[in-house]
Amino acid sequence: MKILDHVYRRLNPEANPASQTAFERSAQQLPTVWLLGKTGAGKSSLIRALTGLDRVEVGSGFRPCTLTAEQYDYPAQTPVLAFMDTRGLAEADYDPSADIANCESASHALLVVMKAEDPEQSQVLKALKQIKRSGRIREALLVHTGIYQVENEIERQRCIAHNQQQVEAVWGTLDSVAVDFNGPDGVPANLEALKEKLGERLPIILELFRNQGHSDAEERNFSELKREVMWYAGAAGACDAIPAVGLVAVPTVQLKMLHSLANQYGLEYTRRLLSEFAAAMGTGFGVQYASRLGLRQLAKLIPVWGQTVGGASAAVASYCFTYALGRAACMYFYRLKRGEPITSQELRERFKQAFDHIVPVARDEKSR
Template structure:
């Protein structure tokens, strides 16, 4: 049996339990946006504004996570991040420790959601004090919601300043953004500024929700598939964080991704297509890939160092490599479906640019 045949046979996920474990580990460690605020402050509206989903989709997507919180993995079928909504603040005995422990495993950002015209924030402020004392979360973003519901601009600014002062007294210096998710010519107010602020704290949000001008049809096609590519990248990174697992699991996840992407472009995924894509990337790419994967596995086996620096570096590298491979595959499959040629130099340049582009996200998730 040829090497290509052996590689191709690993595509069946049912026959490869490492694939399922990789996705399970990835979903258990999703980067999480922790929303802290009173009921009615606009937390669900914030999720809807970011994701573009409707009220029913978002409402049905939240699942109990702790006694006082619910979690929404996004997207539902191929989750790459999560929203944690704290809904137990109205209870006098709310204790943030369980929510802190839940977020401790993940790369996360704390978002304090306050309705601008609501001065009674004692429950939120008490939770903030406890979270600050834990020392596990050092930075928060304050989101003022419903700002356009206050018609008088002077009064609006006074309400915003009041809530910011309350947060500063109980948390310290905090960055803030003002939004309104009601209809403003059909568009939420302040959404772009909010997305930029969130992306500074959780880089994957920039990849998912920032709207960029796209140069051509191929780029727009990739944007529609990006969430799926990131999903596979997260699974590869999660698998490669475990010693002696990545050598098998990472290529399996990547091959499954190629299988799925080929189908998205209407191509039959078989040995011939795999061979064509490998040839298009160039022989040097294959040698570099194999050597880098093997080196990462060796580093993870080094006592102490391998379990910290080695595993974290391997996870970030596999995340980035998988994303870049998916980006290159999308371009190749698009050109192939249209009968257009592509050079190895062009494909490799795109791969390199994609890897460098996604690196901040990959590093942010290094604790997978």
């Protein structure tokens, strides 16, 4: 408790600039899905179907990142994932080489988006050849869209097979999913299958978008804040990969997260609130926190090993610890606001569950 109180006094989140550096670094390393397809293929519709945002929110959220490529960060204010769209593939005299090179270096999974009823995909196939030759993108998925716009079942399957064959003639065997974002009765068709396929390539997709049941009101409440907690976790992990930086930046980010979460539960963030939360986590939690953070920083100072394996391990550890800390804090703040009792055992169990749960996402994100 005294250790966290000391951290609070030394690293006031409202005054320390280290958190801004952490968020900027995290924004440069967002897991990124590259959408490759002609205008009208359904790329924006795909983003809307996944995120639940409307046409205006998605349309106004894209920002230029090259001459014709654009990037969409999600969520806009606390981004943990990005979608990148290479536009202009069907335009005359457009050479996508520069945009492709930029997108390759910035993306982690490629989605080739083709409208089922459109067999003319020459520009997309040309771009795919360039991407294939570079060898930099290995995680790819073909998405056949608008499948129910082809009403006849036999013709629909023929259209899907034709585009699949065109792509595989260039790329080789490629996994695919057939969807329609305005399917029968206006309900998206095969959206869950798309999420599962994407999640195999980027685990963060499932964490963000998979429909999960909530056992009680507290879990439902946390689901509204989870993306923000992941944003803070991403920032902590990003800065903890750098030798010596994490010792200041990680606690700063974590304090800023606790500050924000307390406010969202209608609680005043004070030194007393932080001390009471630390006490509720149980005897020794503050000492354990400080010792683990210090050991991670020492490990990163070991020549060569510390700057590779040590840095990567520290990034994963800080991501998971920050996420778990946020999850436990949400449970504590929820109970405190409602005047309900909570035990150290409950908090520690929730912390451990959250830590173990988020490990696959952290490992995938920090291994790239």
